[in-house]
Amino acid sequence: MLNHSEIDSILRALVEPTRRQILERLSRGPATVSQLAEPFGMTFAAVLQHLQALEACGLIRSEKIGRVRTCRIEPGGLAPLADWITERRIPVERHLDRLGEILAETDQSSPKVQDQEKDDQP
Amino acid sequence: MLNHSEIDSILRALVEPTRRQILERLSRGPATVSQLAEPFGMTFAAVLQHLQALEACGLIRSEKIGRVRTCRIEPGGLAPLADWITERRIPVERHLDRLGEILAETDQSSPKVQDQEKDDQP
């Protein structure tokens, strides 16, 4: 499915553990491509591809000076995903609010709505 | 890479557009498996696999009564991802704070730190 929305590309970038580790590393400060590649048992080119994916969706930013490219975190990069999450949460809160209203309207003699257990392993 | 942490499974679930649409649908109220399968031009079995992925990482919950399985949103399902995002954001804020301190310490005669442009298309 070619859903090329913004959160789609951010999620596709974040779903890869290596890229999350790169973000982790960059959150402790800027680094060059070779510095980023070194800790991973991985080719230079592979790390570069990860960096391009991260930069394409606005999670990092990079700047080349001379022959050295330095990468750093883009501060607001995770904001679209954070917004998406809060948007998805609001309807649920609304549902809970309506549930609260319903509970308030009905008698207090049936307080077992919170009792539902989640079945862990089917 | 077999990184089976919680946010890993949540991200793997959310990265699929179909599963996000299913979440969207369920945020408007519970639905049976066949009700969920109907709008997608997709097999029953395929939707079922998506539902299993969503339930395995705690984003939805389902209950079978008779031969009908009803699915609903798990209210706190997105919380681990939201927490992960805020955790990643704090170091950046710290960096910005330190930047603010540095700017406060130095003279006000060099205000070009915010001037850096992001190069859109390489």
Place this chain on the structure above:
DNA sequence: GGAATGGTTAAGCATGGGCTTGAGTATTGC
């Protein structure tokens, strides 16, 4: 200028995961 360093790109392999098919199970309606 030539070698070394740092990065970039393209081509190809290989695995994972989404989707289908097809068979199978449990429940409901007659």
Place this chain on the structure above:
DNA sequence: GCAATACTCAAGCCCATGCTTAACCATTCC
């Protein structure tokens, strides 16, 4: 009991994507 319904499971196809290899710039050092 038998058929229809609603779902479940397993096997396999196929494509997207991560990774490697191998060549190819560009910059710095001598």
